[in-house]
Amino acid sequence: MTAVASPQDTGIRIRTEVKTQETSAGTGQSAISIENVSLSYGDNQALHDISMEIGERQVTAFIGPSGCGKSTLLRCLNRMNDLIDDVTVTGRITVRGQDIYSPATDVIEVRRRVGMVFQKSNPFPKSIYENVVYGLRIAGISDKKVLDEACERSLRGAALWDEVKDRLDESGLGLSGGQMQRLCIARAIAVEPEIILMDEPCSALDPIATLKIEELIYSLKERYTIVIVTHNLQQAARVSDRTAFFWLGRLVEYDQTPDMFTRPKDKLTEDYITGRFG
Amino acid sequence: MKLPLSVRRGDPMVWFTGSALGTCLLLIAGLIVIVLTNGLGFFWPSALVELTLKDGSKWLGEQIRRQPIPNPGSPDHLREHRVQLKLGNRDLLGYDFKWIDEKEIASRREPADAFYVERREYGPLLGAPVLLKDGERVLAEGDAVWAALQPLVAKAEHDRAAIEQIEKHEIGEINYRIEQQRLALKRIEYREKQDGVKREAERSAVAAAVAAQEERFRGKQQELDRLLATAATTYVTFRAADGTEKELSTLDIYRIYPANQLGLGGRLAVYAGRIWEFVSADPRESNTEGGIFPAIFGTVMMVIIMSLMAVPFGVLAALYLREYAKQGPLVRIVRIAVNNLAGVPSIVFGVFGLGFFVYFVGGGIDRMFFPEALPTPTYGTGGILWASLTLALLTVPVVIVASEEALAAVPRSMREASIATGATKFQTILHVVLPAAAPGILTGLILAMARGAGEVAPLMITGVVKLAPELPLDGFFPFFHPDRKFMHLGFHIYDVGFQSPNVEAAMPMVYTTTIFLLLIIVALNLTAIVVRNRLRRKYQTSAF
Numbered sequence: 001m002t003a004v005a006s007p008q009d010t011g012i013r014i015r016t017e018v019k020t021q022e023t024s025a026g027t028g029q030s031a032i033s034i035e036n037v038s039l040s041y042g043d044n045q046a047l048h049d050i051s052m053e054i055g056e057r058q059v060t061a062f063i064g065p066s067g068c069g070k071s072t073l074l075r076c077l078n079r080m081n082d083l084i085d086d087v088t089v090t091g092r093i094t095v096r097g098q099d100i101y102s103p104a105t106d107v108i109e110v111r112r113r114v115g116m117v118f119q120k121s122n123p124f125p126k127s128i129y130e131n132v133v134y135g136l137r138i139a140g141i142s143d144k145k146v147l148d149e150a151c152e153r154s155l156r157g158a159a160l161w162d163e164v165k166d167r168l169d170e171s172g173l174g175l176s177g178g179q180m181q182r183l184c185i186a187r188a189i190a191v192e193p194e195i196i197l198m199d200e201p202c203s204a205l206d207p208i209a210t211l212k213i214e215e216l217i218y219s220l221k222e223r224y225t226i227v228i229v230t231h232n233l234q235q236a237a238r239v240s241d242r243t244a245f246f247w248l249g250r251l252v253e254y255d256q257t258p259d260m261f262t263r264p265k266d267k268l269t270e271d272y273i274t275g276r277f278g
Numbered sequence: 279m280k281l282p283l284s285v286r287r288g289d290p291m292v293w294f295t296g297s298a299l300g301t302c303l304l305l306i307a308g309l310i311v312i313v314l315t316n317g318l319g320f321f322w323p324s325a326l327v328e329l330t331l332k333d334g335s336k337w338l339g340e341q342i343r344r345q346p347i348p349n350p351g352s353p354d355h356l357r358e359h360r361v362q363l364k365l366g367n368r369d370l371l372g373y374d375f376k377w378i379d380e381k382e383i384a385s386r387r388e389p390a391d392a393f394y395v396e397r398r399e400y401g402p403l404l405g406a407p408v409l410l411k412d413g414e415r416v417l418a419e420g421d422a423v424w425a426a427l428q429p430l431v432a433k434a435e436h437d438r439a440a441i442e443q444i445e446k447h448e449i450g451e452i453n454y455r456i457e458q459q460r461l462a463l464k465r466i467e468y469r470e471k472q473d474g475v476k477r478e479a480e481r482s483a484v485a486a487a488v489a490a491q492e493e494r495f496r497g498k499q500q501e502l503d504r505l506l507a508t509a510a511t512t513y514v515t516f517r518a519a520d521g522t523e524k525e526l527s528t529l530d531i532y533r534i535y536p537a538n539q540l541g542l543g544g545r546l547a548v549y550a551g552r553i554w555e556f557v558s559a560d561p562r563e564s565n566t567e568g569g570i571f572p573a574i575f576g577t578v579m580m581v582i583i584m585s586l587m588a589v590p591f592g593v594l595a596a597l598y599l600r601e602y603a604k605q606g607p608l609v610r611i612v613r614i615a616v617n618n619l620a621g622v623p624s625i626v627f628g629v630f631g632l633g634f635f636v637y638f639v640g641g642g643i644d645r646m647f648f649p650e651a652l653p654t655p656t657y658g659t660g661g662i663l664w665a666s667l668t669l670a671l672l673t674v675p676v677v678i679v680a681s682e683e684a685l686a687a688v689p690r691s692m693r694e695a696s697i698a699t700g701a702t703k704f705q706t707i708l709h710v711v712l713p714a715a716a717p718g719i720l721t722g723l724i725l726a727m728a729r730g731a732g733e734v735a736p737l738m739i740t741g742v743v744k745l746a747p748e749l750p751l752d753g754f755f756p757f758f759h760p761d762r763k764f765m766h767l768g769f770h771i772y773d774v775g776f777q778s779p780n781v782e783a784a785m786p787m788v789y790t791t792t793i794f795l796l797l798i799i800v801a802l803n804l805t806a807i808v809v810r811n812r813l814r815r816k817y818q819t820s821a822f
Binding site (some may be wrong): 039078080081108109111112115116118120122123124125126134135137138139163171184185188190 | 479693695696698702705710716745816
């Protein structure tokens with residue numbers, strides 16, 4: 001049974017009940033289902049007929065050379081592509097059964113259910129506290145107690161609490177690169193999404209900070225479904241349960257990560273992961 | 279051919295660019311130095327010299343200039359010098375400045391009993407006090423006059439303040455009330471004409487109110503007469519250099535000092551007193567004497583109203599252009615038009631302000647709300663509101679351009695972060711984009727203020743006057759009178775410099791007023807810059 005799958009109309013869900021669902025990876029259930037999705041910017045088609053299922057509470061990695069459409073597909077999953085003019089999406093994407101591109105869907109609600117962490121850490125020029133509770137304030141929550149709780153919970157969830165608990169009032173921009181990225185993760189999980197999308201979250205970080213984020217991803221998997229775009233094949237191999245390889249806007253291969261890296265079925269995949277191109 | 283190493287390295291370019299910057303700095307420094315030396319020296323009480331010429335005539339005055347005499351073609355060209363004396367005593371001589379050739383001068387001394395007197399009219403009086411009388415009774419003669427005169431001058435200042443209190447404020451208030459009643463009566467007459475109903479009760483109420491105010495006025499008038507009678511009994515007689523004597527009421531003496539007996543401290547005191555008077559007092563003698571307070575007040579107030587109008591409009595317009603409008607040829611054309619609008623000559627905006635704000639909007643307001651006062655216009659004539667609005671229109675393009683750039687500079691990633699947490703576009707703009715763009719928007723405000731505060735041309739036809747009897751802000755309801763005309767430092771400079779009946783006396787005022795105009799613009803800008811820097815520290819974007 002799922003704790004929080006019912007469609008919510010307004011407001012934000014503060015998850016207080018203890019999860020009853022088994023937390024092992026790869027439950028086999030599908031959190032996102034992508035069916036025949038194509039996308040074009042004007043006349044330029046960026047995604048060609050992609051279909052795949054993303055498993056509940058798994059880490060799914062999208063890999064592929066630059067411009068292969070992996071980030072574009074990721075941004076379809078919470079409709080961030082809506083911000084770009086002249087984008088056409090065809091096909092169907094459902095998040096736990098809800099068609100997120102149907103006209104009846106509230107796009108704000110979709111983005112609350114599907115949070116996002118970006119390549120470039122982008123904290124707001126506000127205090128650490130305000131950064132974390134931003135999504136809650138936007139949703140109209142102003143109860144100090146609820147915000148305080150959410151702030152601590154999210155910062156703990158993002159493994160940042162111990163480093164910043166004494167300076168929550170300081171600017172979020174005063175943190176180090178890795179801390180800023182974890183602050184962005186805290187901000188994303190503060191609104192209790194079901195799914196977190198990560199667009200190359202470590203590409204601007206040093207190896208130590210990268211390691212911390214990877215550990216964090218591993219622990220977040222207990223509660224969230226995570227989709228991560230990465231250029232770092234070792235990273236994909238380390239953190240993900242399943243990996244999808246994209247090439248020129250097409251899904252070439254999608255499989256369990258160990259299988260993908262040891263026994264790629266497709267020649268292109270093999271060439272890419274062995275470093276022959278990309 | 280191989281160029282020398284220094285050329286290949288680009289050294290000439292360094293020199294070239296450096297000298298361009300140097301020239302700019304030199305010009306600016308020159309401007310400041312000229313304005314400061316000409317302006318600040320004006321208040322300094324320099325010594326009074328008495329020149330005896332070869333023909334026996336004597337001239338007492340401040341030497342304000344010395345220059346070679348041009349006589350092209352002859353051997354003495356630019357060899358001889360002449361000096362310019364500020365003589366004062368315009369009522370005795372008919373002029374108050376005189377050039378004297380140095381070869382005419384027989385002797386030169388600085389008499390200890392030479393006094394410099396600033397008085398109510400005819401400019402300064404230069405001479406020696408010889409007799410002090412109270413009515414017909416002689417109080418002091420000769421050297422004793424100065425000692426006896428000092429308390430009287432202090433008393434005169436006190437008396438003048440009391441007289442001004444009655445004349446300007448108390449009687450001014452009565453006049454204001456009577457004027458209100460006169461308008462009320464006109465309103466009643468107007469309404470009677472409209473519907474034919476007689477309003478005797480209202481008329482008698484107005485008449486009673488007017489009678490009460492006139493009664494108060496008579497009381498105040500008597501009080502004023504009594505005050506004048508006690509204040510204006512002492513007279514002091516001065517002897518000018520040529521021996522003519524002039525009797526002056528002590529009440530008319532604003533400042534008197536023995537110019538050749540002052541030490542450095544005394545001179546500094548006079549200097550500071552004059553600067554304070556200049557900043558805080560109303561102008562006298564068709565703006566060539568007294569202060570510039572109403573002009574400072576008008577300038578600051580106009581800039582503030584202008585900013586309050588221009589910034590919200592400019593920011594909203596920029597928000598639409600940058601955030602909501604679909605970027606395309608139309609928006610590009612609008613953007614080009616806005617940029618060009620910033621370059622339209624200001625007098626064009628002045629003409630528009632006169633036609634639109636003053637005649638159309640102001641005239642419309644008059645017809646709707648003040649029909650009883652017509653044909654005397656209330657809002658249908660130049661005033662501080664219309665002048666400020668005209669300037670706001672003039673500066674709005676600057677604000678739009680700067681705000682647009684500031685909005686464009688907010689990183690896309692920051693907007694996406696907000697959208698991705700479930701914020702709407704409006705919430706993103708309100709909570710993330712605007713705060714981050716605030717420093718840039720304030721830069722727009724600074725540019726707008728710098729442009730607006732220095733404009734004169736459009737003001738001349740939308741509400742600036744040479745002398746405004748009342749400030750736009752006072753103690754009478756509704757306290758702020760946007761329909762009033764006002765004084766402005768920029769126009770004051772023009773007026774004093776080019777419209778003054780006494781150019782020699784007015785010229786230093788041009789420089790001093792310029793200093794204060796510059797100071798005010800600097801002060802307004804500094805305020806905005808401090809605010810901007812605080813915001814910048816707060817919303818500093820990540821270097822990472």
